[in-house]
Amino acid sequence: MMYVFPITSGESDENIDEILGYQVLDAKGVVLAKGETEEEAREKALLTMFLTESNEDKSRKIKLDPKLFRKKMVQRC
Numbered sequence: 503m504m505y506v507f508p509i510t511s512g513e514s515d516e517n518i519d520e521i522l523g524y525q526v527l528d529a530k531g532v533v534l535a536k537g538e539t540e541e542e543a544r545e546k547a548l549l550t551m552f553l554t555e556s557n558e559d560k561s562r563k564i565k566l567d568p569k570l571f572r573k574k575m576v577q578r579c
Contacts, residue, residue, distance in 0.1 A: 503529045504547055506540055 505527045511519040525536045526547035534550050537543030 504534065504544070504551075505529075506543060509536070 507525055507527065508521045509523045509525055510521055523536055523538050524540045524543040526534045526543045528534055528551075535543050535546030537546055
C-alpha cells in the first residue's frame, strides 16, 4: 500500500503557495521515494519496493552472463 502526498512550500494546508514535488509513503509512514511529478514519485517507489523485495529472496541463485563475469574480473585485476 502506497500513499502519495504533495510537498508544498506553505507552512499549513490553508496557506499553500506552490507544490514543490511529491513523496510516496508506505503503510508504516516510511518515505519510499520523492519526485517532481506524482507519476515520477510513484515509479521510483515501485522500483524501490521491487528491489527491496527481490533482495529479500536469498534462495534464488543469481546467474551471471559469462561475458559480463569475465569483463568484471578483468576490471578488478
